[in-house]
Amino acid sequence: MSIKIIIISKLEETRLKVAAALESEDIYIAGQFKDGASALSRIESVDPDIVIMMLDTDESDVFATSERIYMNRPSSVVMLITKNMDVDVLQRAMKAGIRHVIPWKRESQYLIENVRTVYNEESSHRDALKGEQSLGHTSKVITVFGSKGGSGKTTIAVNLAVNLAKKKKKVALIDLDLQYGDANIFLNLETNDTLDELIQGYADFDIDTIRNYMKTHSSGVHILIAPKSPEYAEFITREHVEKLINIIRPYYDYLIIDVSASFDDITILAIDSSNLILMVTGLDVSILRNSKISLKVLESIKQISKVKLVINRDSKGSISVSDVEKILQCPIAAVIPSDWKTVGTALNTGIPFVQNVKRTRAGAAIDALTKEVIEFRPVIEKKEEE
Ligand SMILES: Nc1ncnc2c1ncn2[C@@H]1O[C@H](COP(=O)(O)OP(=O)(O)OP(=O)(O)O)[C@@H](O)[C@H]1O
Ligand SMILES: [Mg+2]
Structure with a gap:
């Protein structure tokens, strides 16, 4: 089973870089979009596991889109990649329901590992919501x-x-x-x-x-x-x-x-x-x-x-x-x-x-x-x- 991903970034060059870095047999890129408006209907139809957003130029669209995904499509989780990891970004991300913010690095292995970790953590979280996990008494x-x-x-x-x-x-x-x-x-x-x-x-x-x-x-x-x-x-x-x-x-x-x-x-x-x-x-x-x-x-x-x-x-x-x-x-x-x-x-x-x-x-x-x-x-x- 592969991890289904949608990439959103204003810059085409960045989108292509991320997609190339994520080339792996367990990852499937289901779409690349320049902004939230064009991505939302695709997100609706393919139900991706992870939506990767790059915080490059137009910040407001990133947070607004994440909020919509968080409220309406909780099965898709947003992963924010940013070059400036400051308190302001983290606070705004939290407000928009983003739990995974990672600093931008070019290395493919780094991105792939982050994607797999987020996917695994979120899958356990989803199972827990379905009541399929215990709180530890049976560990x-x-x-x-x-x-x-x-x-x-x-x-x-x-x-x-x-x-x-x-x-x-x-x-x-x-x-x-x-x-x-x-x-x-x-x-x-x-x-x-x-x-x-x-x-x-x-x-x-x-x-x-x-x-x-x-x-x-x-x-x-x-x-x-x-x-x-x-x-x-x-x-x-x-x-x-x-x-x-x-x-x-x-x-x-x-x-x-x-x-x-x-x-x-x-x-x-x-x-x-x-x-x-x-x-x-x-x-x-x-x-x-x-x-x-x-x-x-x-x-x-x-x-x-x-x-x-x-x-x-x-x-x-x-x-x-x-x-x-x-x-x-x-x-x-x-x-x-x-x-x-x-x-x-x-x-x-x-x-x-x-x-x-x-x-x-x-x-x-x-x-x-x-x-x-x-x-x-x-x-x-x-x-x-x-
Ligand atoms: N089923 C197997 N078939 C072939 N090689 C094996 C198999 N199981 C273990 N090995 C090899 O045997 C070696 C020792 O394995 P491992 O380190 O897991 O043993 P260990 O019991 O943990 O050793 P130690 O007591 O040093 O901690 C390793 O080189 C491992 O690749
Ligand atoms: Mg050993």
Whole structure:
């Protein structure tokens, strides 16, 4: 499905520049107009997702047109692009019902990402208006764990998060692999606003502060990135992480947590806070042995009932999926094929494979996992009577 767009700008040159910058397979330009008067009937007939307006010469027309769209066509959202981002412009935009004002930049990728982010945010908002979203009481916290390094935890956490966002879920991803977290690499996101910076900068953080430190991926996933270097991990305590999870969880449908391969304090806390633990395992003796030991640990800390297995790198070998089921005696949420080409290319380009236009075997497996996750209903634990 493509994002339908109408462009309005007085200057033909600008209209063409914007249209060219937005050339992408998920974007469809449904029309370009010089002013609101000529655009309104087209907006009426094609019902665009986004109307992009350039604030160039005649300002009054821009705000008047936005107001009409806001009042009469709430399904189309206005995105204002301006070279002068001042308080006056922002105030007038707010009055005209424009929630998205972005500064003009030539780079195509910047524009495309802004368009996708606006589209994703507005889709969730529309669903919420239809009553299809909850206010957070059902939010699910999912830790993707696996006791062997390199088993595919981050690959699965990232692709699951993006796939849930594609299904209009509000998703946060926290990278709690504090020493070597690399989830941002899988999403091609770089920033200095990392988890340790947040914690060092704000002793008493709230959701707004946390959001300032989250990066938004084009899919709509909000991600809190791990420290840039292992020594910064020491600034982050169990208490910090507990507070972080508690603050974030009511604002999202899904909170996906990527962790390291060890049972450290932070991983145990993530596991403890989760409704669902996806334990990544595989089809070789070494990983199965590790998984068996981990399951015993999870049993001893009373977390075993939350565990589902994800068997990664499935290929025809001497150990089969049903052997794993017998050995580990745990329900299986998904089986992901070994698919070096798809998974490796995704990592190298920073584009999660669930965003590939062409359907892949790995993508289909993540689709199945996403379905499992959506259909999963957490067991509500009854508090014991004191
Ligand atoms: N199903 C798969 N098919 C092929 N390659 C895969 C598959 N899953 C993961 N990989 C590759 O294995 C490597 C490790 O994956 P990933 O980083 O997701 O593992 P991890 O468990 O998060 O590792 P770490 O313990 O270091 O955090 C990556 O190069 C990834 O591309
Ligand atoms: Mg990892």
